[in-house]
Amino acid sequence: MxxxxxxxxxxxxxxxxxxxxxISIVHLHGPLGGGKTEIIKSYLKEIRDKYExxxxxxxxxxxxxxxxxSTITLAEEVNNPYxxxxxxxxxxxxxxxxxINIGISNSFKKKEIFDSKINFFAKKIAHxxxxxxxxxxxxxxxxDKSSQSFLEALRYxxxxxxxxKVKIVVVTDDEEKQSSYxxxxxxxxxxxxxxxxxxxxxxxxxxxxxxxxxLSLSGHDLETIxxxxxxxxxxxxxxxxxxxLNKSTNLSSDQANLDLKILLEYRLDxxxxxxxxxxxxxxxxxxxxxxxxxxEIGFLCKGKSNIDEIxxxxxxxxxxxxxxxxxxxxxxxxxxxYMKLHGTHSRFHLQYYNFLKENKPEDYLTRAVHLSLGDxxxxxxxxxxxxxxxxxxxxxxxxxxxxxxxxxxKTLEKTIKNSDNYNMQVYLSTFNNMIEAxxxxxxxxxxxxxxxxxxxxxxxxxxxxxxxxxxxxxVSLMLDMNTERIKSHVYRLEFLLxxxxxxxxxxxxxxxxxxxxxxxxxxxxxxxxxQTALKLLAFISxxxxxxxxxxxxxxxxxxxxxxxxxxxxxxxxxxxxxYFEQSSDYLQYYFSLCNYAGILMVLGKFDMAIxxxxxxxSLINDHKYINYPSKEKVYNNLYLTEFLSxxxxxxxxxxxxxxxxxxxxxxxxxxxKPSEKDAIIMLNLANIFLLKQDFKNCYKVVDDLKKNILxxxxxxFYEYYIKNIYLVVEILNKNWETSKQYLVDLKxxxxxxxxxxxxxxxxxxxxxxxxxxxxxxxDPVALDQWIYEQSSPKEAACNxxxxxxxxxxxxxxxx
Numbered sequence: 001m002x003x004x005x006x007x008x009x010x011x012x013x014x015x016x017x018x019x020x021x022x023i024s025i026v027h028l029h030g031p032l033g034g035g036k037t038e039i040i041k042s043y044l045k046e047i048r049d050k051y052e053x054x055x056x057x058x059x060x061x062x063x064x065x066x067x068x069x070s071t072i073t074l075a076e077e078v079n080n081p082y083x084x085x086x087x088x089x090x091x092x093x094x095x096x097x098x099x100i101n102i103g104i105s106n107s108f109k110k111k112e113i114f115d116s117k118i119n120f121f122a123k124k125i126a127h128x129x130x131x132x133x134x135x136x137x138x139x140x141x142x143x144d145k146s147s148q149s150f151l152e153a154l155r156y157x158x159x160x161x162x163x164x165k166v167k168i169v170v171v172t173d174d175e176e177k178q179s180s181y182x183x184x185x186x187x188x189x190x191x192x193x194x195x196x197x198x199x200x201x202x203x204x205x206x207x208x209x210x211x212x213x214x215l216s217l218s219g220h221d222l223e224t225i226x227x228x229x230x231x232x233x234x235x236x237x238x239x240x241x242x243x244x245l246n247k248s249t250n251l252s253s254d255q256a257n258l259d260l261k262i263l264l265e266y267r268l269d270x271x272x273x274x275x276x277x278x279x280x281x282x283x284x285x286x287x288x289x290x291x292x293x294x295x296e297i298g299f300l301c302k303g304k305s306n307i308d309e310i311x312x313x314x315x316x317x318x319x320x321x322x323x324x325x326x327x328x329x330x331x332x333x334x335x336x337x338y339m340k341l342h343g344t345h346s347r348f349h350l351q352y353y354n355f356l357k358e359n360k361p362e363d364y365l366t367r368a369v370h371l372s373l374g375d376x377x378x379x380x381x382x383x384x385x386x387x388x389x390x391x392x393x394x395x396x397x398x399x400x401x402x403x404x405x406x407x408x409x410k411t412l413e414k415t416i417k418n419s420d421n422y423n424m425q426v427y428l429s430t431f432n433n434m435i436e437a438x439x440x441x442x443x444x445x446x447x448x449x450x451x452x453x454x455x456x457x458x459x460x461x462x463x464x465x466x467x468x469x470x471x472x473x474x475v476s477l478m479l480d481m482n483t484e485r486i487k488s489h490v491y492r493l494e495f496l497l498x499x500x501x502x503x504x505x506x507x508x509x510x511x512x513x514x515x516x517x518x519x520x521x522x523x524x525x526x527x528x529x530x531q532t533a534l535k536l537l538a539f540i541s542x543x544x545x546x547x548x549x550x551x552x553x554x555x556x557x558x559x560x561x562x563x564x565x566x567x568x569x570x571x572x573x574x575x576x577x578x579y580f581e582q583s584s585d586y587l588q589y590y591f592s593l594c595n596y597a598g599i600l601m602v603l604g605k606f607d608m609a610i611x612x613x614x615x616x617x618s619l620i621n622d623h624k625y626i627n628y629p630s631k632e633k634v635y636n637n638l639y640l641t642e643f644l645s646x647x648x649x650x651x652x653x654x655x656x657x658x659x660x661x662x663x664x665x666x667x668x669x670x671x672x673k674p675s676e677k678d679a680i681i682m683l684n685l686a687n688i689f690l691l692k693q694d695f696k697n698c699y700k701v702v703d704d705l706k707k708n709i710l711x712x713x714x715x716x717f718y719e720y721y722i723k724n725i726y727l728v729v730e731i732l733n734k735n736w737e738t739s740k741q742y743l744v745d746l747k748x749x750x751x752x753x754x755x756x757x758x759x760x761x762x763x764x765x766x767x768x769x770x771x772x773x774x775x776x777x778x779d780p781v782a783l784d785q786w787i788y789e790q791s792s793p794k795e796a797a798c799n800x801x802x803x804x805x806x807x808x809x810x811x812x813x814x815x
Contacts, residue, residue: 003042004035004210006203010196011039015046017192018134018167024155025168025191032173033232033330034196040136040171047134055130061142062290062327071147126162133164138171201226207233208240215244228260234329237318238263264336267317274310279340281310282319286338287348287370291325299355300348349374361506362548364391365408372415381419385427386461388412389434390507393467396438409435426457430464437471446478462496463504469493470511473518477814480674483714486522490515505539506548512536513552520562521676521813524716526752530563554579558592559813565756566602566797573599577612586626590619591812594634598809601637603796606645613638632669632677633810639665640684640807648799652781654692663688672708679709680808683721687805690728691780698725716751723749724806731771731804732780739772757801763791764802771804780804 003011010028017026028036040058047054061071125133137143137151155166168191199207204222208215211233217225224243229235242263268275284300285292294308301307314320319337321329328334341348353370356363368387371380392408412431416424433452440449453472458465473489476482493511500508512532520529533556540553558576560569573596580589593612600609616634619626643662646652666685670678682705689698702725710718727742747765754761767790771783778786784804791802800807 027170029172030196054132056134058136061139071143133166140170141172282337293325346374346376381421383461386464449475466496481713524752526755533563595811601641602800604799609641636810720749767791
């Protein structure tokens with residue numbers, strides 16, 4: 001519609017505010033239904049048509065979106081940059097979804113995660129060609145708190161915004177303005193406040209013309225319209241069409257007890273024999289808070305045909321509005337149809353819960369709400385509590401502030417309080433312990449996190465039990481290198497996995513992912529690693545439209561070395577590097593660069609490996625707001641690559657300064673705490689001492705490794721590398737009989753981790769047997785080269801694995 005004279009005045013005020021260099025925020029507010037959104041859309045269209053050097057972002061808040069950043073990530077213009085919304089096209093120039101993923105890892109503090117998103121988004125804006133950036137925050141009272149905090153923090157990112165001028169228009173309904181759901185008063189106390197009041201009775205006539213109605217109405221008629229509609233534009237249309245355009249309704253403006261409900265009822269009557277189908281679909285739709293699509297309604301109204309046509313016609317009849325999906329024109333109309341369910345509410349809520357479980361399993365909060373509304377007999381309390389706890393645990397890892405999950409906490413506590421289930425106090429204790437465990441995990445206080453998880457009761461739903469088991473495994477992996485404890489948590493999670501696969505897809509995928517990394521990296525179960533990876537990738541392939549599963553798939557590719565040979569994993573890992581680089585997910589890009597560099601080193605591509613490791617260091621330097629973990633892994637790979645690039649040269653001599661330099665550098669990266677990185681660095685250090693024939697220091701490093709690092713560790717990988725060191729000591733000392741005994745022992749100790757390079761390992765064993773039988777007397781470097789040449793090297797990886805001295809790269813496999 002064209003704007004009324006009053007709306008045009010308001011629009012002019014907004015334009016003046018936006019053009020004023022001293023004003024960065026305009027707050028447009030007023031009663032619901034006053035036409036604020038129409039003004040904003042008209043303003044945006046003018047920006048597109050007439051203004052140069054401006055870029056516009058339009059994001060509308062929706063009821064029912066509580067997950068962190070859901071307002072931004074689920075906005076129509078975010079997911080469909082070229083989506084035509086009221087003839088206004090918005091092209092963001094990049095995918096906003098990807099910046100939400102930055103820093104999401106279970107071992108990083110929330111503030112660092114949040115700051116990284118702000119800085120990333122600000123830098124993206126800084127690279128736009130336009131100087132002026134306009135952000136429209138429509139229905140801001142329905143924005144989730146993280147999105148609100150994000151928008152507010154963006155204003156203070158001037159350093160990254162460079163010379164861009166960011167202008168924000170916040171639109172709220174007065175009925176919602178003071179709601180506790182709002183994050184702060186910043187948006188309402190600063191800048192320019194503009195109030196749009198509802199039309200007065202003497203303005204109704206002008207407004208009707210702007211709405212396209214050509215009617216000759218008396219003053220009494222206008223007063224009737226004003227009285228029935230409350231001057232709400234949506235209701236004005238219903239009143240006018242019901243009383244003055246559709247004569248078949250037999251309604252009169254003088255009829256006693258006339259109200260909007262009667263007008264809506266008669267509006268349904270106009271549909272004739274189609275009324276029942278329309279009413280059934282609208283009633284089913286009324287249980288959904290926010291937007292809905294054909295798939296949801298088709299699931300709720302099985303047996304109904306032409307659902308798309310009916311929903312479209314409902315828009316023409318003013319019951320619904322349509323953007324990318326459908327939504328009720330206003331809450332009054334939605335409540336009107338919800339009340340018509342007459343006691344069947346619970347059945348529809350249960351049906352919708354089943355739809356979500358099958359199609360949106362990761363939406364634990366919405367699932368919990370609908371299951372609780374449908375559980376009139378109280379038989380699903382255990383499952384409801386589990387869903388709320390899962391929703392809280394998922395949200396706490398990505399929320400921008402501690403208060404983000406307050407709604408979940410309060411709702412769960414209310415559910416527990418109102419139930420007479422005898423296990424409720426147990427559930428409350430479980431919830432509190434899970435909260436504290438998650439918070440301790442985020443703060444890298446793994447001992448405290450583990451203690452909180454250990455006291456959680458086994459009473460609970462399948463979903464809750466699996467999440468507790470998954471968290472126990474993740475925390476255990478970070479605590480130390482105790483193999484037996486890790487095995488016990490793996491067995492518990494495995495026990496739940498089959499049932500999870502049938503009932504909870506998202507949780508099954510996440511738990512399988514945790515096991516995938518653990519099997520190979522901690523337990524040396526190559527077959528299980530490969531099977532789990534292939535099963536996960538097949539699952540992801542069948543769920544390609546789910547962004548989380550796509551992200552998970554690329555993370556598996558980043559770890560391809562766990563289940564593929566170096567040569568076979570190279571392509572997948574390179575793809576992961578490119579994916580995370582293009583999405584500007586700096587944390588996963590950092591992991592990918594380090595992992596890929598390790599494989600490049602194994603394949604003898606030393607210059608490329610060093611370039612990728614330098615890329616890791618550049619990320620650390622350029623993005624200090626991200627807490628990059630385990631930098632020692634990067635330095636191990638870098639120092640080892642630099643060392644091997646010299647050692648593999650024909651003119652290399654043991655007196656080369658790189659030897660002592662590498663020893664000194666590796667020592668600086670050892671923390672003397674039980675960890676994979678310390679174990680690998682010490683193995684590399686021991687091998688370099690061995691290369692120098694410095695047996696004293698070699699033995700000291702190995703002893704420290706066994707006593708201080710590999711405490712209660714049974715990983716065959718470390719056993720194999722340590723036994724190889726003992727074998728090489730005997731070979732270098734020409735103790736040939738003892739060497740034969742050590743070699744027999746070494747043959748029996750080959751870890752499953754090396755199953756993917758089985759032929760190379762077999763060839764190396766044969767070469768070692770020949771060396772011992774020939775009793776070769778060569779210097780260490782020459783012996784190392786001889787083993788390589790005698791191992792029938794046919795693949796590039798032989799240059800790494802088929803050597804006398806066995807070194808190891810470090811990979812990000814648990815994260």
